[in-house]
Amino acid sequence: MLKVILNGLEFKNPILTAAGTFGKGYELAHSYDLSKLGGIIPKTLTLKKKNGNPFPRLSEVPCGLINSIGLENEGIEHFLNETYPILKKLPTKIIVSISGESIEEFAELLSTLNRETDIDVFEINLSCPNVERGGEEFSLNVDILSSLLLKLRRMTDRVLWAKLPPDVYGIVRKVEVVKSVGIDAVVLCNTYKSTYIDVNKMSYSIAAGQGGLSGPAILPITLYIVREVKKTFPDLPIIASGGVFSTEDVIRYILVGAHLVEIGTMNFIKPDEVFKIPFGIEKYLKEKEKSLDEIRGYLL
Numbered sequence: 652m653l654k655v656i657l658n659g660l661e662f663k664n665p666i667l668t669a670a671g672t673f674g675k676g677y678e679l680a681h682s683y684d685l686s687k688l689g690g691i692i693p694k695t696l697t698l699k700k701k702n703g704n705p706f707p708r709l710s711e712v713p714c715g716l717i718n719s720i721g722l723e724n725e726g727i728e729h730f731l732n733e734t735y736p737i738l739k740k741l742p743t744k745i746i747v748s749i750s751g752e753s754i755e756e757f758a759e760l761l762s763t764l765n766r767e768t769d770i771d772v773f774e775i776n777l778s779c780p781n782v783e784r785g786g787e788e789f790s791l792n793v794d795i796l797s798s799l800l801l802k803l804r805r806m807t808d809r810v811l812w813a814k815l816p817p818d819v820y821g822i823v824r825k826v827e828v829v830k831s832v833g834i835d836a837v838v839l840c841n842t843y844k845s846t847y848i849d850v851n852k853m854s855y856s857i858a859a860g861q862g863g864l865s866g867p868a869i870l871p872i873t874l875y876i877v878r879e880v881k882k883t884f885p886d887l888p889i890i891a892s893g894g895v896f897s898t899e900d901v902i903r904y905i906l907v908g909a910h911l912v913e914i915g916t917m918n919f920i921k922p923d924e925v926f927k928i929p930f931g932i933e934k935y936l937k938e939k940e941k942s943l944d945e946i947r948g949y950l951l
């Protein structure tokens with residue numbers, strides 16, 4: 652009933668755990684039934700191990716969370732030797748999120764993973780600084796975005812998803828690039844640039860002074876972006892990511908056309924919930940006497 656066929660792959664249901672909010676992906680395998688999830692996206696992987704940013708890296712704010720983790724991860728060597736052999740045995744789809752500080756670094760990472768694994772889907776995390784251009788994010792310049800995605804597209808036949816940072820006013824131009832180079836689906840969106848202040852300490856709440864806002868505060872904005880993109884590019888599949896804290900929130904994204912929905916911050920607050928949401932969707936569909944396909948894009 653909840654099955655989703657997307658990019659030629661079968662997902663048990665539309666629920667994925669978002670990168671950076673579910674550890675390496677397998678830590679909860681002894682406590683929870685991971686087969687209840689449509690898929691898992693482990694923490695973004697980079698070529699070399701990264702220790703991340705100084706602490707504090709997380710700050711709770713009204714209706715949300717600001718993080719500045721700095722892509723802390725084990726690097727590809729450890730991933731291939733230790734983590735991937737465990738991940739590939741899990742009873743759900745594994746989507747591997749990748750990132751780099753230059754086009755070449757992205758390409759080397761993808762080429763190694765493509766050669767040494769049978770991973771079905773790569774999620775390209777575009778919310779990262781391009782050191783060759785003074786730290787400008789890859790998606791800010793559509794020519795750079797296009798060169799990067801085209802290079803990666805030509806390297807593999809596996810499914811590629813592009814995860815964009817949010818952009819309320821200019822998202823259509825960026826998604827146009829994603830679509831034109833043949834990327835299979837777009838993930839909307841990553842966290843929102845933000846900052847917060849601890850008035851008593853007279854300092855920023857996170858050491859980096861700024862970070863990415865996630866959680867319920869962002870849902871209405873990301874929902875708007877998903878709707879805008881789906882209206883403009885009806886044939887490009889969307890994976891929504893932003894502020895989901897309930898079954899109803901997932902349904903909201905599906906009603907404006909999302910095929911799959913990633914859940915992030917909620918996993919820190921109520922880790923059980925992500926496993927219950929598929930049942931919630933089933934109940935909703937029964938009550939409305941409709942299928943998932945019938946409600947997808949119902950409000951466009």
Ligand SMILES: Cc1cc2nc3c(=O)[nH]c(=O)nc-3n(C[C@H](O)[C@H](O)[C@H](O)COP(=O)(O)O)c2cc1C
Nearest residue numbers: 669670671695718776865866892893894895915916
């Ligand atoms: C602590 C934390 C770490 C994150 N790390 C990553 C990451 O490594 N790669 C990535 O693409 N997104 C990362 N994200 C963004 C989430 O995957 C998700 O897209 C975003 O938080 C919006 O969804 P949410 O409101 O459900 O959390 C992170 C978010 C949080 C809160």
